[in-house]
Amino acid sequence: MTPLAALDYYEPWWAQLAKSVVIFAVVLQMVPLVLMMERKLLGRMQARYGPNRVGPFGMVQPVADILKLLSKEQSRPHSSVGPLYALAPAISILTAVAALAIIPFGPVVDIFGTDVGLYGIDVDIGILYLFAFGAIAFYGLVLGGWASGSKYSFLGAMRAAAQLISYEVAMGLSLVGVIFTAGTLSLVEIVEAQKGMWYVVPQFVGFGIFLIAGFAETNRTPFDLPEADAELVQGYMTEYGAGRFALYYFAEYMNMIVISAIASTLFLGGWLLPFGIDPPGWVDPIVVLAKIFFFLFLFIWIRATLPRLRYDQLMSFGWKVLLPLATVNALVTAIVVVST
């Protein structure tokens, strides 16, 4: 059997199993946390308390919400296409979770005498893997919207497809600069290459474009046109309820976490701390989580601040501003890398 990734150290099967369970469990527990954080912070930013009735400080609210959704009746419209309707949210959640596998939480460390890399798997094509799953994620939204058999869902799905395709281009190009500078696609090696200087400094244009495109990719304000509660009644997930709606909701927040994790890995130096501070190995995952939460705070902050873009503004911004900017950024980076 050919190995999935080039490992220059031996990692026993139980270590791989254990770390995949741990990564999955930790990141999965972050979703209700983010839900809570979002509602609390949005509340504070609107000069009110967030939810504070369920449990101490309202901390049990997401659990209550999820339990409520799961205990509801599964229903679907008569006009819907059954199997696809059920499959679509599953695709969404699968693609959201799959990206977790390659996010590095730390370098190879020694745990009980065994070398274990603090990441699911270090693949040579890390960023391509991300974009591959990002592309499959469209199917989750488009199938969901189409299979619902409702015009609002369909409109939402069409918007989602158009928006995701437009911004995926800019997003991919914004990362080209990082790839040129690091000379590798592996996320672990990209982090290693950021020793000395985080890529947010030389690649600040790429960082900005990536962040903006990331907002669009995760359907967050100000790019939440596919959902657009006011116009489209939640867009592609209009007809979803109960557990399937919970899946979509879950996938949305999971995508947020994944984009935050990628941004902190590629631009904020992953587990590295600035100014040459070199903490012991067990601090690394905490550093990564802190950076992820910084980006999540940014997501929520922006949501509380900016209104939704108009559809033509969204399109012209994506194609006329972000795409040329990302191309120029990639070109300039290429020239600099070649000339030095």
Add this chain to the structure above:
Amino acid sequence: MRRYDEDVVEVVRGPQPGGAGGVYRAFGETLRGLKTTFARILEGPVTVQYPEEKVPVYPRFRGRHKLHRFEDTGLEKCVGCSLCAAACPADCIRVVAAENTPEHRISAGERYAAVYEINMSRCIFCGYCEVACPFDAITMGHDYELSDYNRSDLVFTKEMLLAEPLERTPLRAEGE
């Protein structure tokens, strides 16, 4: 004479969208918005946590009605004249008067209210009953927590209106 040209406000228009000025404006305004929302976090919420905290009512607040007795004799002030019922625009007051007898004296006047009911689910808290009453027998109180599980429970009888009300709502202090 007042000079109106002092009131003219210079309208400062931002740069038009498109071009470098537009980019500057978009960035600047976005940052200004972010600052505004972040400042709200530092400021803290303005919400009143209702069941635990209550906003104090003003002295002239019109809440649930009260019927009064004379403090010295303990006789009811209401003489069953039905003027309140006549004044009530929502028609929620029902008064049935009866004659006082020397052995059985309830009010100071010739007659007394044998039945005095206010349907709180109909009442619009306009205070006309209070205005109409010639003996100040009925006044508006401060209680506004009037929800109940049955509509019939919201018909307040004379005994309920005469009883010393539960002070559930704080009264605003003088000058507050």
